[in-house]
Amino acid sequence: MVDSLLPAQEQLAILTDGVDTVMPQEALLEKLRLGRPLRVKLGVDPTAPDVTLGWAVVFRLLRRFQDLGHTAVLILGDFTALVGDPSGKSETRKRLSEQEVSAYAASCLDMIKDVLSEERLEVRPNSEWLGTMDMHQLLELTSTTTVARLLERDDFAKRFAAQQPISLIEFMYPILQAMDSVAVKADIELGGADQLWNLLMGRQVQSRFDQEPQVAVTVPLLVGTDGTRKMSQSYDNYISIREAPEEMFGKVMSVPDEAMEQWFLLAAGYSESDAASVASEVSNGTRHPGDTKRLLAREIVTIYHGAEAATEAERAFDRLFKDHALPKDIREIVVPASMEGEVFVPALLAEAGLVSSNGEGRRMIKQGAVKLDGVRIEVERLPKADVVGKVLQVGKRRFVRIA
RNA sequence: GCCGGGAUGCCCGAGCGGCCAAUGGGAGCAGACUGUAAAUCUGCCGGCUAUCGCCUACGGAGGUUCGAAUCCUUCUCCCGGCACCA
Numbered sequence: 501m502v503d504s505l506l507p508a509q510e511q512l513a514i515l516t517d518g519v520d521t522v523m524p525q526e527a528l529l530e531k532l533r534l535g536r537p538l539r540v541k542l543g544v545d546p547t548a549p550d551v552t553l554g555w556a557v558v559f560r561l562l563r564r565f566q567d568l569g570h571t572a573v574l575i576l577g578d579f580t581a582l583v584g585d586p587s588g589k590s591e592t593r594k595r596l597s598e599q600e601v602s603a604y605a606a607s608c609l610d611m612i613k614d615v616l617s618e619e620r621l622e623v624r625p626n627s628e629w630l631g632t633m634d635m636h637q638l639l640e641l642t643s644t645t646t647v648a649r650l651l652e653r654d655d656f657a658k659r660f661a662a663q664q665p666i667s668l669i670e671f672m673y674p675i676l677q678a679m680d681s682v683a684v685k686a687d688i689e690l691g692g693a694d695q696l697w698n699l700l701m702g703r704q705v706q707s708r709f710d711q712e713p714q715v716a717v718t719v720p721l722l723v724g725t726d727g728t729r730k731m732s733q734s735y736d737n738y739i740s741i742r743e744a745p746e747e748m749f750g751k752v753m754s755v756p757d758e759a760m761e762q763w764f765l766l767a768a769g770y771s772e773s774d775a776a777s778v779a780s781e782v783s784n785g786t787r788h789p790g791d792t793k794r795l796l797a798r799e800i801v802t803i804y805h806g807a808e809a810a811t812e813a814e815r816a817f818d819r820l821f822k823d824h825a826l827p828k829d830i831r832e833i834v835v836p837a838s839m840e841g842e843v844f845v846p847a848l849l850a851e852a853g854l855v856s857s858n859g860e861g862r863r864m865i866k867q868g869a870v871k872l873d874g875v876r877i878e879v880e881r882l883p884k885a886d887v888v889g890k891v892l893q894v895g896k897r898r899f900v901r902i903a
Numbered sequence: 904g905c906c907g908g909g910a911u912g913c914c915c916g917a918g919c920g921g922c923c924a925a926u927g928g929g930a931g932c933a934g935a936c937u938g939u940a941a942a943u944c945u946g947c948c949g950g951c952u953a954u955c956g957c958c959u960a961c962g963g964a965g966g967u968u969c970g971a972a973u974c975c976u977u978c979u980c981c982c983g984g985c986a987c988c989a
Contacts, residue, residue: 726930727940736931750939757940790938821939860932863947867933880953895933 505569508532515564518765518772520693520718523700527715531687537620538570541686541702541714543677544612545577546604551611552738553800554722554731557766558690559615561719565688566617574612575680576605579627580673611742614804622684629683630676641675644708645701650674653697674698678705686714693718694730722766727756745805746827749813750897752797757782757789760796768799824874826891832901835884843884845870845877849892852900861894869895 505511511532522528531538542562544555551559562572581601609623633641650671651657674697681689681702689699696718703713721730724737731738739751755763761779764770770778778795781787794814801810819825833852835843846861849870855861862880864870870877871893872886887902 754939757938760940788938789940793938793940817939855932857950858952859950860948862952864933867946869933896939 505532505535505537508535511568514568515561516717518719518775519561520720521696521716523696523716527713528688528717531715538565538687539573539685540565540570541573541575541681541684541689542691543575543577543580543626543680543689544608545581546601546608547581548733549604549607550733550738550740550742551608551614552731552733552740553767554724554738556615556741557719557722558692559612560769561717562690563616565690566620569620570688571620571622572616573622573624573684573686574616575677575684576609576623576625577677577680578602578605578625579630580677580680581605611740614741624684626677626680626683630679641679641705642672644678644705645675647671674701675705678702681706681714682709682711685711687712688715688717690717690719693721720762720766723759723762725751725755727759739800741804743804745801745809745813746816748801748804749797749810749817752800753793753817755793755796757793760789760793763796764799768796769803770799820897826874827899830891830899830901832903834903835888839884841884843882843887845880845882845887845892848887848902849894852892854892854894854898854900864894 506514508529512529515532516522516528540562542558562574566572578601581604605625653674656671677698678701680686682705686702686706689702691699696716699714699716699718703716706713723729724731724735725739726735726737729735729737739748743751752763752767760782761775764778765772765775768775778787778792782789782792797817798810798814801813805813816827820827831852833848835848836851839848844858845865846855846858849855849861849864850858855864861870865877865880868876868878872882873890874893889902891899891901893899
């Protein structure tokens with residue numbers, strides 16, 4: 501527990517390093533000067549079961565607030581998830597079922613605790629207040645804004661202009677989540693850069709409810725492993741914070757060079773100046789990009805699994821991609837009884853889960869992607885005796901040992 | 904309620920009676936190159952099958968036809984316009 505808070509200026513420096521926007525700028529310092537623990541809201545909509553490195557960026561910022569003695573107020577958007585946040589969407593969002601939401605919420609909450617401290621943490625499901633609102637209260641809430649204002653928002657504006665549908669329920673989303681700020685009396689709200697508009701709506705609604713409006717603080721959106729689109733489970737370009745060390749290391753290594761600076765800053769937690777200096781050393785040739793990416797991978801794995809696991813992950817990586825040796829732990833499968841005598845390799849690959857169908861297995865063989873103990877195979881059928889005890893491999897990183 | 908337009912493979916998007924498992928692009932996968940980067944080149948990209956081929960698939964259900972993603976009927980959903988109500 502922190503008894504006395506750091507001077508406001510110092511806190512400000514710590515809290516705003518690497519953030520995207522603070523709005524309004526001066527208000528954050530003023531709030532910090534109050535000298536009391538601030539209530540820092542972060543709303544999470546459990547719309548997917550996994551917490552990604554991208555999502556972790558904002559959690560890690562929240563953690564910074566906690567470490568400085570402030571209170572993290574985590575809003576579990578169990579109610580709003582049913583509505584569906586239209587942010588950044590160019591089309592109507594599908595809604596989730598209650599069962600999905602509660603399952604996702606449980607797993608996310610569990611994972612979030614890897615990043616947040618359990619001290620100075622409040623978790624509040626927004627169904628608590630949104631789910632019990634009556635029509636009067638709802639109407640009162642809707643009177644805090646106007647259609648014109650809602651239409652100012654980029655994605656709505658575009659859809660409106662393009663004559664795409666905007667459902668009323670989506671229109672409600674911004675004010676519903678703004679209501680969360682009122683309910684928890686937020687001093688500050690954090691979010692991704694795409695959430696800024698929503699966070700500002702929170703200010704507006706708070707002041708209508710005679711509360712001091714919150715300060716909006718947003719973090720940049722981390723690009724995914726493809727280096728272009730934002731990291732998202734729906735694009736399958738993400739790394740889960742629970743990803744196994746070797747997987748995590750490998751995936752980081754596949755991130756394009758251009759994204760490295762951003763990843764140092766957002767995923768590895770480097771300060772703006774450190775991230776920038778690493779990047780400039782790469783671009784002026786003082787640092788080798790490949791080695792730098794190793795450093796990045798090590799840093800990230802260290803955050804979630806510890807230094808030892810990171811070293812181990814790097815070793816495993818080298819074994820595979822530098823020494824072209826086999827990984828240490830390989831899953832074993834037994835040859836199905838139906839393949840006594842002669843083994844139909846594509847089916848065996850499918851059985852082992854290395855490919856999704858016999859046809860794909862067959863294609864992989866044809867393309868020279870299948871190796872048995874490191875030796876490329878060209879035929880689909882082999883005597884069972886030839887495969888038993890050996891390692892079957894598809895591509896660079898899918899292996900099974902045949903028992 | 905009426906009139907018109909639309910629904911195609913992971914996504915976008917052609918096709919508009921047989922030559923369509925369905926052009927093209929994107930994503931993805933594999934190979935070469937390499938730093939599991941980028942760029943580039945090559946191949947693959949519904950399932951089963953050694954091959955011939957078979958099956959499933961063009962929103963759902965029926966129908967016409969030797970033959971349908973393509974025509975007809977109907978249903979569902981979307982998009983526009985008009986009307987109705989206020």
